[in-house]
Amino acid sequence: MIDKKKKQLYQIFVTFMLCIIAAISLIPFIYLIITSCVNDMSLVFKNGIALKITSDMLDIGNYKLLFTDNNGMFFSWFKNSGIITILFTVLSIGFSSMVGYGVSMYKFKGKQLLVVLILSTMMIPVETLMIPLYNEIKSFNLLNTHLGVVLPFAVSAFTIYFFMQYAQSLSPEFMDAARIDGCGEIRIFLTVMVPLMKPAFASMTILQATNAWNDFLWPLIVMSKNENFTLTVGLQTYLSPYGNNYNLLFAGAVLSVIPVMIIFFACQKLFMEGMIAGGIKG
Amino acid sequence: MKRKKIITQKTAPYIFCAPFICSFLVFMLYPMINMIYTSFFKLEGINTYNFSGLDNYKRLASDTHISAAIFNSLGFTVGIIIVNIVLALLLAVLLNHKFTPLKNIFRSAIYIPALTSIIVAGIFFRLFFASNSDTPLNTLMQFIGMSPKEWLYDTKITGIVALVFTSTWRYLGTNVLYFLSALQTISPELYDAAHVDGASAWQRFRHVTLPGVKPILIFVITILTYGGLRMFGESYVLWPNSKTPGDIGLTIVLYIYRTAFGHFDMGYASAMSVVLFICLMVLNFIYIKTLGIGRKEEKR
Numbered sequence: 001m002i003d004k005k006k007k008q009l010y011q012i013f014v015t016f017m018l019c020i021i022a023a024i025s026l027i028p029f030i031y032l033i034i035t036s037c038v039n040d041m042s043l044v045f046k047n048g049i050a051l052k053i054t055s056d057m058l059d060i061g062n063y064k065l066l067f068t069d070n071n072g073m074f075f076s077w078f079k080n081s082g083i084i085t086i087l088f089t090v091l092s093i094g095f096s097s098m099v100g101y102g103v104s105m106y107k108f109k110g111k112q113l114l115v116v117l118i119l120s121t122m123m124i125p126v127e128t129l130m131i132p133l134y135n136e137i138k139s140f141n142l143l144n145t146h147l148g149v150v151l152p153f154a155v156s157a158f159t160i161y162f163f164m165q166y167a168q169s170l171s172p173e174f175m176d177a178a179r180i181d182g183c184g185e186i187r188i189f190l191t192v193m194v195p196l197m198k199p200a201f202a203s204m205t206i207l208q209a210t211n212a213w214n215d216f217l218w219p220l221i222v223m224s225k226n227e228n229f230t231l232t233v234g235l236q237t238y239l240s241p242y243g244n245n246y247n248l249l250f251a252g253a254v255l256s257v258i259p260v261m262i263i264f265f266a267c268q269k270l271f272m273e274g275m276i277a278g279g280i281k282g
Numbered sequence: 283m284k285r286k287k288i289i290t291q292k293t294a295p296y297i298f299c300a301p302f303i304c305s306f307l308v309f310m311l312y313p314m315i316n317m318i319y320t321s322f323f324k325l326e327g328i329n330t331y332n333f334s335g336l337d338n339y340k341r342l343a344s345d346t347h348i349s350a351a352i353f354n355s356l357g358f359t360v361g362i363i364i365v366n367i368v369l370a371l372l373l374a375v376l377l378n379h380k381f382t383p384l385k386n387i388f389r390s391a392i393y394i395p396a397l398t399s400i401i402v403a404g405i406f407f408r409l410f411f412a413s414n415s416d417t418p419l420n421t422l423m424q425f426i427g428m429s430p431k432e433w434l435y436d437t438k439i440t441g442i443v444a445l446v447f448t449s450t451w452r453y454l455g456t457n458v459l460y461f462l463s464a465l466q467t468i469s470p471e472l473y474d475a476a477h478v479d480g481a482s483a484w485q486r487f488r489h490v491t492l493p494g495v496k497p498i499l500i501f502v503i504t505i506l507t508y509g510g511l512r513m514f515g516e517s518y519v520l521w522p523n524s525k526t527p528g529d530i531g532l533t534i535v536l537y538i539y540r541t542a543f544g545h546f547d548m549g550y551a552s553a554m555s556v557v558l559f560i561c562l563m564v565l566n567f568i569y570i571k572t573l574g575i576g577r578k579e580e581k582r
Contacts, residue, residue: 155301179291214399
């Protein structure tokens with residue numbers, strides 16, 4: 001009896017605590033969604049977060065404005081973010097899985113050195129190399145291009161490491177069996193091993209796509225023309241304290257979160273696993 | 283006649299590894315050398331650089347913005363480590379407890395902020411930390427008997443508080459997940475045994491939970507240290523036009539960014555990057571030495 005009472009007390013207390021934390025996590029979203037429908041943004045600008053919002057202040061005018069403003073500039077940002085995300089994810093997953101598989105499944109000269117290089121570059125941040133990389137991308141004539149944003153980080157040591165770890169759990173006997181059947185090395189990789197690594201591909205795809213979609217610093221450096229901005233870079237230009245860009249800012253911010261949210265709710269389990277595995281980028 | 287294959291078991295690994303080797307040479311090694319080279323040149327006039335030896339590095343020592351930036355970045359790093367470790371560990375323990383209701387819903391709710399970009403978080407938290415005395419935060423301050431603050435403009439400390447809060451909002455869920463994954467590897471029998479021995483809740487936490495999550499704990503502390511020192515986005519979006527009056531909220535990377543792409547002094551900015559790079563590599567080295575990268579994955 002006492003135990004049962006204790007249990008109930010614990011549950012009430014814990015639920016209360018978790019509700020507070022969950023509220024802190026979710027309130028900014030709810031606030032953004034509601035505020036994005038306020039038509040007179042000067043009120044938000046003046047009163048900030050303390051603004052009492054009443055239902056007669058709301059409509060979807062801001063979203064309409066987003067479609068028409070500057071010839072629908074917002075949607076070219078949306079498109080840029082989409083292209084960069086897809087391009088980055090495909091290149092990154094393709095290359096990294098190749099390298100990860102190659103390093104862990106073969107014995108070859110220089111393997112040790114390669115592993116050390118991969119491990120030690122895993123933690124070199126973009127931030128320290130942004131200046132020379134900017135100069136390099138400039139000399140390649142890749143400023144303001146999608147490739148310029150994608151290429152420097154397409155082969156990420158972290159993703160390679162993840163595939164290395166995963167490939168180690170595969171049995172080399174599959175490879176030998178395929179060799180006896182007369183399979184070439186490339187075909188073994190594509191037709192035998194890639195299907196075996198499916199779970200790794202799934203988590204990494206989700207992780208890399210989210211990272212690419214939300215990336216800020218590097219696109220900010222590479223893209224300098226308005227029509228080439230990604231969503232994060234473009235939205236940031238609305239963050240000026242002057243003028244009434246708040247209408248566009250809030251509506252745009254809400255729309256920018258939607259694609260990631262859809263993927264999240266569609267494959268929550270994979271997402272969580274990918275994030276746990278992908279901690280290093282955190 | 284047998285056609286001789288070019289791709290054999292001997293050559294295949296080199297082909298598989300070629301992307302990394304190319305990318306390493308072009309986007310890592312060359313830029314690194316280039317950066318060190320550039321750091322010896324001084325901007326004179328508008329667009330002319332002259333060789334100046336170690337002048338840029340000497341300038342680092344006397345630059346007051348640098349000491350402010352280091353103070354902010356270190357303060358921010360210590361802040362996120364303490365807040366994240368305490369909160370994330372506590373939440374993970376609660377979310378792992380068998381009596382806790384609605385675990386999956388709470389887990390998702392806490393995790394959702396991690397899906398957003400820093401811009402989305404910045405929009406909200408800029409308003410949240412606004413100077414008006416009627417914001418919820420300042421109302422709370424008055425409620426507990428303190429005066430309302432201009433958080434983003436008061437002192438460096440209040441600036442750091444705002445940064446830590448914004449950053450924690452986005453990353454807490456991810457850190458909770460790490461601890462959860464570690465907690466799930468601890469066998470429930472250990473807890474039962476401790477229970478039978480009459481261990482209190484604190485003793486169970488101290489002697490069963492903590493040793494069980496230790497590898498992840500070190501891992502999380504390391505990525506937080508590392509993420510804290512390279513932080514840029516938070517301070518870029520919290521202050522309007524990314525101006526940081528009185529150096530409140532100025533971080534190391536923001537200062538490098540501003541020097542390079544605002545004042546176009548690539549030489550000086552490169553010198554700063556070189557120093558930051560060395561510091562991070564030293565940390566990286568300690569990390570590899572003390573716990574070995576990847577023990578986390580093996581743990582699972």
